[in-house]
Amino acid sequence: MTAYFKLTALAAAGIAAGLMASSALAADYTLNVNTALATSDPLYKGLEAFQDNVAKASDGKLEVRLFPNSQLGPDEDVLEQARAGAPVAVVVDGGRLAVFENEFGVLGAPFLASGYDGIRKVVMSDQFNGWAKKLHDNSGLQVLSFNWWQGERHLLTEKEVTVPADLKGIRMRTPGAPVWTETIAAMGATPTPLPWGEVYSALSSNVIDGAEAQLPAVVGAKLDEVIKVVTKTGHINLITGLITSAGWFDSLPPDLQTVLTDEAVKAGDIASYGTQDALAGIEKQLISEGVEVNEIDVTPFKEATAGVYDKLGYGELRGQLQAIAAGQ
Known part of the structure; x- marks a missing residue:
């Protein structure tokens, strides 16, 4: 055997040994989490906390991997993977879950609650837990927690908007779920469903005339480069959930199921209060970059x-x- 081949064999042996060692240290279970959000979004900090805390609480038996910017595909595709039993999870709104259990759609209905604390009461209620059980039993999807608040959604346009009539003829991007499209249509615009990742190019090429989103997502997608005005309507209070496969979840040992749900709630609070704290700074950033941010009636x-x-x-x-949100 030549010196070259001896070195190659030794290198291969070393690589194999390394792989065996890493395999020995690998977690027993892995959950891949997909989100449309960028790593700069305050909510992503909650996902990083979830990743770290699950590893600690499970003594390394359960690993969470994060995939920002929809690296695993659109939310709807990841939900279908989860329903098929894949070890995936996605941060998703109630509108997209309404196709499986209709009640979830109301969480995205207009002007349901203001801020995080009120809507948190709704998604931690017994009534919501009943919906989650039906989603698990009937559709193969498990709610780990639904307290991931991304902020209130506002209008993003080229021109100023003060009343619904100002939106006439405006092609406005929104998610395709009925609760979203009906809300945008009722506000006066023409709802135009598109994946979030296509919004920047669609605005810059005039495929659409506007969009609606929460402030962290605006800067995360760099939409400040292609819009001129943010009108603070707060029409949808965006609460989202961390949803995984019911089949995969049920296959886990009970102690790891508890780790996932407990840590998901804790991380959801970290994400949501972090988002709340970041909003004023994000608004100042948008203004400094030349975007009008308007308060209206x-x-x-x-x-x-x-x-x-x-x-x-x-x-x-x-x-x-609304009574639950008000603490009645």
């Missing part, structure tokens, strides 16, 4: 969207959930 928008609840069958739920 949202009463006309509340009036215009009031019928969305009844149209989607959420009329009764609206009062119940």
Whole structure:
């Protein structure tokens, strides 16, 4: 054997030994978490806390891997992977879950609650837990926690907006779930569903005229480069959940199931309060970059969207959930 081949053989043996060692140290279970958000988003800090705390609480038996910027695909595709039993999770809104269990859609309905604390009461309630059980039993999806608050969503446009009539003819990007499209239509714009990753290019090429999103997502996607005005309507209070495969979750030892759900709630609070604390700074950043950020009287928008609840069958739920959010 030549010296070259001896070295090659030794190198191969070393690599094999390294792989065996890393395998021996590998976690018993791995969960891959997908999110459309950028790593700069305050909510992502909560995901990093979830990753670290799950590893500690499980004594290394359970590893969480994070995939920002939708690296595993659109949310809908990851949900289907989860339903098929894959060890994946996704940070997703209630509107996308409404196709499986209709009640989840009301969480994205217009002007349901203000800020994080009120909507947190809703998603930690017995009523919500009943929806989560149905999602698990009927659709193969497990809610780890649903207290991941991304902020209130506002209008992102080229021109100033003060009343719903100003949105006439505006092609506005929004997620494709009915609760979102009906809300945007009721506000006066033409809802145009697109994946979040396509919004920047669609705005810059005039495929759409505007969008609506929470402030951290605006800067995370660099939309300040392609919009001129943020109108603070707060029309949707974006609460999201960390959703995984019910089949995979049920296959875990009970102690690891508890680790996942407990740490998901804790991390959701870290993410949500971090988002809350970051909003004022993000708004200042947008203004410094030349974006107008306008406060308006949202009463006309509340009036215009009031019928969305009844149209989607959420009329009764609206009062119940608003009472829970108010602590009644």
